[in-house]
Amino acid sequence: MKPKHIQLSHGGGGDETNQLIRDLFFRHFNNDILAQEEDAARLSFNGDVAFTTDSFTVTPMFFNGGDLGKIAIAGTTNDLAMAGAKPEYLSCGFIIEEGLPIETLEKVVASMAAELQTNQAKIVCGDTKVVPKGAADGLFINTTGVGHCHSKPSWKELEAGDVLLISRDYGRHGACLLAEREGFDLSGAPDSDCASLWPTVEKLLAAGIQPVAMRDATRGGVAAVLNEWAHARQLGISVDESQLPVAPETQGVCELFGFEPLELANEGTFVLAVKPAQAEQALALLQSIQPSAARVGELVEAHAGKVVLTTPWNSKRYMEMPKGELLPRIC
Amino acid sequence: MGKLIRQKITLTGTVQGVGFRPFVFRCADKLGLTGSVLNDASGVTIEAQGTPSALDALQHDLMHSLPPLAMVDSRATHPLAIKPGESEFTIVKSRDESAHQVAIASDQASCKECLADVSDPNSRFFRYPFTNCTNCGPRYTIIRDLPYDRPNTVMSKFEMCPECLRAYQDPLNRRYHAQPISCPNCGPKLIWRDGEGKAQECQQEQCIARARQLLLDGKVLALKGLGGYHLMCDATNPQAVARLRQRKHRPAKPLAVMVSNRAQAESLVSGDPEEWQMLTSQLRPIVIMKARDSSVLAKQVAPDIDRVGVFLPYTPLHQLLLDAVDRPLVATSANRSGEPVIHKLSQLMSKLEGIFDGVLDHNRPIENPCDDSVVQVVNGQPQWWRVARGLAPLYHALEQPLERPILAVGAHQKNRLSVAFGNRIVHSPHIGDLDNLETLGYFERTLTQVESAYQIKPQALVRDWHPQYLSSQWAQDYSQTHDASLYQVQHHHAHVLAVMAEHKYSTSVLGFAFDGTGLGESNQLWGGEVLVADVDSFERRYHLKPVRLIGSEKAIQQPYRVALAMLFEYLPLNTVLAQGWAQHFGQSETQVAQLHQVWQAGINAPYSNSMGRLFDAMASFAGVCQQSQFDGQAGMRLEAAASACSTEQGERLSLSIKEDGLLDSSDLMARLIELGPNQIDAAKLARGFIENLANTMASIAALHPKLPLVFSGGVMQNRTLLAALHRALGEHRQRWLWPENTPVNDSCIAQGQLWYAIHRETTHGAIANDN
Numbered sequence A: 001m002k003p004k005h006i007q008l009s010h011g012g013g014g015d016e017t018n019q020l021i022r023d024l025f026f027r028h029f030n031n032d033i034l035a036q037e038e039d040a041a042r043l044s045f046n047g048d049v050a051f052t053t054d055s056f057t058v059t060p061m062f063f064n065g066g067d068l069g070k071i072a073i074a075g076t077t078n079d080l081a082m083a084g085a086k087p088e089y090l091s092c093g094f095i096i097e098e099g100l101p102i103e104t105l106e107k108v109v110a111s112m113a114a115e116l117q118t119n120q121a122k123i124v125c126g127d128t129k130v131v132p133k134g135a136a137d138g139l140f141i142n143t144t145g146v147g148h149c150h151s152k153p154s155w156k157e158l159e160a161g162d163v164l165l166i167s168r169d170y171g172r173h174g175a176c177l178l179a180e181r182e183g184f185d186l187s188g189a190p191d192s193d194c195a196s197l198w199p200t201v202e203k204l205l206a207a208g209i210q211p212v213a214m215r216d217a218t219r220g221g222v223a224a225v226l227n228e229w230a231h232a233r234q235l236g237i238s239v240d241e242s243q244l245p246v247a248p249e250t251q252g253v254c255e256l257f258g259f260e261p262l263e264l265a266n267e268g269t270f271v272l273a274v275k276p277a278q279a280e281q282a283l284a285l286l287q288s289i290q291p292s293a294a295r296v297g298e299l300v301e302a303h304a305g306k307v308v309l310t311t312p313w314n315s316k317r318y319m320e321m322p323k324g325e326l327l328p329r330i331c
Numbered sequence B: 001m002g003k004l005i006r007q008k009i010t011l012t013g014t015v016q017g018v019g020f021r022p023f024v025f026r027c028a029d030k031l032g033l034t035g036s037v038l039n040d041a042s043g044v045t046i047e048a049q050g051t052p053s054a055l056d057a058l059q060h061d062l063m064h065s066l067p068p069l070a071m072v073d074s075r076a077t078h079p080l081a082i083k084p085g086e087s088e089f090t091i092v093k094s095r096d097e098s099a100h101q102v103a104i105a106s107d108q109a110s111c112k113e114c115l116a117d118v119s120d121p122n123s124r125f126f127r128y129p130f131t132n133c134t135n136c137g138p139r140y141t142i143i144r145d146l147p148y149d150r151p152n153t154v155m156s157k158f159e160m161c162p163e164c165l166r167a168y169q170d171p172l173n174r175r176y177h178a179q180p181i182s183c184p185n186c187g188p189k190l191i192w193r194d195g196e197g198k199a200q201e202c203q204q205e206q207c208i209a210r211a212r213q214l215l216l217d218g219k220v221l222a223l224k225g226l227g228g229y230h231l232m233c234d235a236t237n238p239q240a241v242a243r244l245r246q247r248k249h250r251p252a253k254p255l256a257v258m259v260s261n262r263a264q265a266e267s268l269v270s271g272d273p274e275e276w277q278m279l280t281s282q283l284r285p286i287v288i289m290k291a292r293d294s295s296v297l298a299k300q301v302a303p304d305i306d307r308v309g310v311f312l313p314y315t316p317l318h319q320l321l322l323d324a325v326d327r328p329l330v331a332t333s334a335n336r337s338g339e340p341v342i343h344k345l346s347q348l349m350s351k352l353e354g355i356f357d358g359v360l361d362h363n364r365p366i367e368n369p370c371d372d373s374v375v376q377v378v379n380g381q382p383q384w385w386r387v388a389r390g391l392a393p394l395y396h397a398l399e400q401p402l403e404r405p406i407l408a409v410g411a412h413q414k415n416r417l418s419v420a421f422g423n424r425i426v427h428s429p430h431i432g433d434l435d436n437l438e439t440l441g442y443f444e445r446t447l448t449q450v451e452s453a454y455q456i457k458p459q460a461l462v463r464d465w466h467p468q469y470l471s472s473q474w475a476q477d478y479s480q481t482h483d484a485s486l487y488q489v490q491h492h493h494a495h496v497l498a499v500m501a502e503h504k505y506s507t508s509v510l511g512f513a514f515d516g517t518g519l520g521e522s523n524q525l526w527g528g529e530v531l532v533a534d535v536d537s538f539e540r541r542y543h544l545k546p547v548r549l550i551g552s553e554k555a556i557q558q559p560y561r562v563a564l565a566m567l568f569e570y571l572p573l574n575t576v577l578a579q580g581w582a583q584h585f586g587q588s589e590t591q592v593a594q595l596h597q598v599w600q601a602g603i604n605a606p607y608s609n610s611m612g613r614l615f616d617a618m619a620s621f622a623g624v625c626q627q628s629q630f631d632g633q634a635g636m637r638l639e640a641a642a643s644a645c646s647t648e649q650g651e652r653l654s655l656s657i658k659e660d661g662l663l664d665s666s667d668l669m670a671r672l673i674e675l676g677p678n679q680i681d682a683a684k685l686a687r688g689f690i691e692n693l694a695n696t697m698a699s700i701a702a703l704h705p706k707l708p709l710v711f712s713g714g715v716m717q718n719r720t721l722l723a724a725l726h727r728a729l730g731e732h733r734q735r736w737l738w739p740e741n742t743p744v745n746d747s748c749i750a751q752g753q754l755w756y757a758i759h760r761e762t763t764h765g766a767i768a769n770d771n
Ligand SMILES: [Fe+3]
Pocket: A331, B491, B495, B515, B516, B517, B518, B713, B714, B745, B746
């Protein structure tokens, strides 16, 4: 009888390991390169490629709008997409805690496969380790991705006058995870925005949009992206608060916890800088995919290195770099 | 004629631009002295020759009959050889050298004589809105550079007419060297503008008449005053006040009211002699006084609060307008919440567009904006809430000179700067909350102004422990880019130090620092501290029991979150719900259950032992404040509630003092829970809490009978608490260091920080650095 849970022997390199790889990973990730079963995948490239890696862990492993598997693919393919590259080949490494239900692992793997499909990308090599109970929290996944560059956006190209767009309403992933923490009962919390961004980027490029810079607003949220850009280029960024798209359900969770949606993580939302002449077209295209896409502001010469938010009452304040713990400054 | 002697008398302090030399001239004239008086870089130098008794009389006058605005830091006398045959006393022209030891004087309200000129049809200043003299008028707000001479002020663009010039040059004239002297022939003029800011053809009297009509019609006027623009409307017209509030997005924070004279004030507020004296003093501050029930003021002026801030006109323009409308006017600084007062027409137009219906403007520029000062009088003593017009910049002398200039950058909110250099301390006027860029710009501008006026560059800085205060971030950057030392002072220590500084006190005190929040040790949020502190260090002897702030800053805006966190410490969720607390706080049961989850998980719910938050919670339990619309609202409403209950009939709600210094709220909570939502009486709760707190404080004070007492922090602005404390401490208490001119809110933080650094620099030399 097959075990229902991952055992240490699944990572031992013997029969059980092989069985797991064949029954689970090959079945879901099957493709011509993987099927070669060589020690290393052989790939051929022509021209510039982008290459990135990331490791993933999330609590809870399954949440509204996604799961660890989806994030493990979207996270890495999004980094490629943000570099203007089409995600093509991925590697993946699993670190599995002893005792993880195989059914859980399979759900994660199936989700990875589906997300690969969205990107038209392949997993071409991989690795599995099983660690004793307590040495990891369920399942850790590392993925590495590579793909051809179709465009070369870079924060180094940002200039005063560039317009900043956001691909959809922000803060959903962070708000979703807050609400889904163990024991919480928050009805009306948002779904995660977890998604692969390449299809959107591909449409932008196909329409002739030349992105100056792109960045997905993961940890630290939109506030981190804007601050990093302003700081790195020593330019100012001015943001019109009234234009910022936040879903009421995200706002609701933030009200409860006292968090700022701009600082919450996203897993499928990106900031795009374009030349003013292309701003309208790019925004229309983004809105055809996500109606909440919006223009958030622009790069300016003033207040170099800082992001300045103009409130609906026309007063200005800094949008600060998110801190680990924001202690009240109110006395 | 008897024996002659000659003396050289040197004086430092606020002695220039305040009529000091003509004052000396008149004394000399009266006493038959010969010699001279001159302004120089260090102040005023007098050489006087005459009989010993005449010189004694001069010294007496220099001590006791100074011009109203003069303040002498030091006075030194040296004997000189007599000059035989000298026959005159002369005013020597200013020496042309940098005058950085001379203080920039603060603005002063119109003096009686000037107001008399303005209402005298035979005076050439009749109804002239910019009348002033050496004893009154603008100073700080018009000065561009030192020394304080007309070319260095915004008045340089107005050429004096022959009559004004004559007065300016006549030592016996009240306007001798009054730098802003002007008259209808040569001075600034009124301008009437419509709601779009367009100037309209209009004579001076017509300008005032139009402003009057606008106000009587219930509309909003922007008035250019001394240190900035005011927004004004008829304070007796509820629609007008509501309109102003709505346009300014200021739903609840009390609005100040200007009245034409004391009699009109008496119909609105009641007070004791000290309060009336403060109201009518030449400082002309906004005085927070007890509102009369019979007052004609619209309720919207200070909703749900039993106090109102009133003040009297302080320029001829204000007086002319107030006399014309003959009714109290709301007079609130033209600014957006937390931003500095607007002092330029362009700012007014761009920032407050659509808020006012007309502008009573003029063409005398305002160089340095300065807000109105705010004070309350408690137990007969003034307590300043905002130190600005009339008081600031504020100077103190140091006994031991400093080797290098020190800059203290203050707190994040209610910011003020303090600078020390040489043997002088300067405290800036109130700056504001640094959250917004305008205020941060004003912060930097104020600093630049101090630096250039006194030709100093700070070489040591002092900041709060909180690294995220914008002032701290600024100081951090500055110290790195300018290679300056940086000291850090704990927030509540600074609160106590500020009061010690005013009393030049450096040894141990028992300091109660009760405020909103401030960063303490190990990233804890403090705010209910009793410290045994000296100028070097502090020991935290007592502190309030900590409670979670559910949602961190959110809990500061929503006092019921603190009240709930306190309940959650003692009751399971279902009991909280079953007892009906959710309804009591006006929240849904779902919301309360969710807050319980956040509380339990401790996500963004840091512990704080703030006394301000305990007041918030009590206001929430009393049902008088569930959402705080402005800082201090909960405390003010609690006070208003307490006024309906006698001191004896308050509920027994006391803190107990534990061995380890914990001020435990368990008994207090047990009583509140015992009462439950249905039996809580707001008045009894409010009164009982405040009275018992005062008793607890007095008990702590009694445990340290040798230590002088300091009470600081925003909570100490609670007048009901201070009155109760006064009673509880009784006659036989130790010394109480009362802050006469130091605010106890965060405006004082820079002063406390500075006091710490001055001591470090003078006792340890200029090498110490906390970094
Ligand atoms: Fe404070």
